[in-house]
Amino acid sequence: xxxxxxxxxxxxxxxxxxxxxxxxxxxxxxxxxxxxxxxxxxxxxxxxxxxxxxxxxxxxxxxxxxxxxxxxxxxxxxxxxxxxxxxxxxxxxxxxxxxxxxxxxxxxxx
Amino acid sequence: xxxxxxxxxxxxxxxxxxxxxxxxxxxxxxxxxxxxxxxxxxxxxxxxxxxxxxxxxxxxxxxxxxxxxxxxxxxxxxxxxxxxxxxxxxxxxxxxxxxxxxxxxxxxxxxxxxxxxxxxxxxxxxxxxxxxxxxxxxxxxxxxxxxxxxxxxxxxxxxxxxxxxxxxxxxxxxxxxxxxxxxxxxxxxxxxxxxxxxxxxxxxxxxxxxxxxxxxxxxxxxxxxxxxxxxxxxxxxxxxxxxxxxxxxxxxxxxxxxxxxxxxxxxxxxxxxxxxxxxxxxxxxxxxxxxxxxxxxxxxxxxxxxxxxxxxxxxxxxxxxxxxxxxxxxxxxxxxxxxx
Numbered sequence: 374x375x376x377x378x379x380x381x382x383x384x385x386x387x388x389x390x391x392x393x394x395x396x397x398x399x400x401x402x403x404x405x406x407x408x409x410x411x412x413x414x415x416x417x418x419x420x421x422x423x424x425x426x427x428x429x430x431x432x433x434x435x436x437x438x439x440x441x442x443x444x445x446x447x448x449x450x451x452x453x454x455x456x457x458x459x460x461x462x463x464x465x466x467x468x469x470x471x472x473x474x475x476x477x478x479x480x481x482x483x
Numbered sequence: 484x485x486x487x488x489x490x491x492x493x494x495x496x497x498x499x500x501x502x503x504x505x506x507x508x509x510x511x512x513x514x515x516x517x518x519x520x521x522x523x524x525x526x527x528x529x530x531x532x533x534x535x536x537x538x539x540x541x542x543x544x545x546x547x548x549x550x551x552x553x554x555x556x557x558x559x560x561x562x563x564x565x566x567x568x569x570x571x572x573x574x575x576x577x578x579x580x581x582x583x584x585x586x587x588x589x590x591x592x593x594x595x596x597x598x599x600x601x602x603x604x605x606x607x608x609x610x611x612x613x614x615x616x617x618x619x620x621x622x623x624x625x626x627x628x629x630x631x632x633x634x635x636x637x638x639x640x641x642x643x644x645x646x647x648x649x650x651x652x653x654x655x656x657x658x659x660x661x662x663x664x665x666x667x668x669x670x671x672x673x674x675x676x677x678x679x680x681x682x683x684x685x686x687x688x689x690x691x692x693x694x695x696x697x698x699x700x701x702x703x704x705x706x707x708x709x710x711x712x713x714x715x716x717x718x719x720x721x722x723x724x725x726x727x728x729x730x731x732x733x734x735x736x737x738x739x740x741x742x743x744x745x746x747x748x749x750x751x752x753x754x755x756x757x758x759x760x761x762x763x764x765x766x767x768x769x770x771x772x773x774x775x776x777x778x779x780x781x782x783x784x785x786x787x788x789x790x791x792x793x794x795x796x797x798x799x800x801x802x803x804x805x806x807x808x809x810x811x812x813x814x815x816x817x818x819x820x821x822x823x
Contacts, residue, residue, distance in 0.1 A: 393515075438511070439512075
């Protein structure tokens with residue numbers, strides 16, 4: 374799973390979001406490291422929906438335009454949890470190799 | 484308010500790069516998300532934004548990247564886009580194969596310089612000739628990296644190789660040793676730069692390449708074509724040997740005719756290989772065409788070059804109907820239908 378897909382799935386973990394809502398949430402989750410452009414976002418969304426990891430939730434009118442909201446599917450939630458475990462295990466191995474222990478090292482993972 | 488397009492219309496123009504089936508599905512959503520990022524809710528400020536702002540370069544690049552992935556489709560893409568994707572991937576591999584065969588020839592010269600092969604002429608020394616040999620070896624690595632699906636290595640190395648080739652041609656031009664600047668820069672554009680850019684077709688959705696036939700093609704081409712040609716040149720029979728562009732035209736014409744026999748004998752496939760041959764014929768034809776001015780002083784060679792072009796055109800015409808067939812019946816894959 375790419376970093377972008379990981380953050381998009383994470384952005385949808387606590388509830389449905391529309392396109393720009395996902396962009397904003399990803400910026401916040403990644404502490405500004407991942408700034409998705411719209412073309413990249415929809416490349417990720419269309420791949421995740423084709424893989425059955427996300428699905429449309431509902432549509433809302435806003436300023437005369439329809440915002441489509443997306444949500445995680447059960448498969449998406451499972452895939453995200455597995456990816457989070459994998460990344461946490463990898464981070465643990467790296468910290469151990471670097472001799473980093475303690476809460477400040479744990480907090481730096483991500 | 485004048486008749487100029489506003490920000491939304493400018494962004495929709497950029498989105499026209501995307502295939503229609505994709506725009507039907509996602510365009511409104513993309514426009515809404517895009518404008519959400521620009522508009523503040525203040526009518527005056529938003530009015531100025533809509534009138535004067537334009538999609539940023541990064542936004543446009545992201546749409547171009549998405550368009551390349553969709554139009555050069557991989558697994559799950561609609562049939563016509565999958566066919567284009569496969570044809571471009573095959574054509575890139577074909578050009579890389581030709582480069583790798585040349586690299587293999589350079590390796591043979593290197594082996595000769597180390598007294599491993601006795602009958603080959605020794606290579607010319609110096610920085611620029613040695614850079615040329617290095618470029619040849621690097622093309623072999625690019626070819627193998629593509630087959631091993633290590634696309635990142637292939638792309639990075641291809642960029643370095645093309646950069647080195649550009650530097651080499653530039654050096655020759657500045658030194659005044661370039662016989663035909665138009666032809667040499669044309670070669671760089673047609674057989675280096677264009678295939679390098681077309682490597683965009685090797686994205687994550689690209690299906691795995693069938694490695695064995697391509698790997699076998701490398702020694703087969705070298706042993707069956709390059710070595711006999713080298714032997715003919717060394718034994719003084721080079722008047723009968725076409726130049727590289729001519730050999731590529733004839734070789735591709737033969738492949739087209741074999742493929743046409745297969746297609747017309749009632750065993751048509753998906754049309755992807757016919758489309759591949761069409762693309763390769765375009766590259767090879769251009770390669771031949773831009774090299775013709777170097778024969779300006781020799782009407783006989785000019786006629787031979789034109790004859791090679793004609794042979795290629797006739798041969799490739801036999802696969803055109805099958806190539807057109809690959810573009811019919813654009814089905815929409817699962818996933819897009821579900822979201823409608």
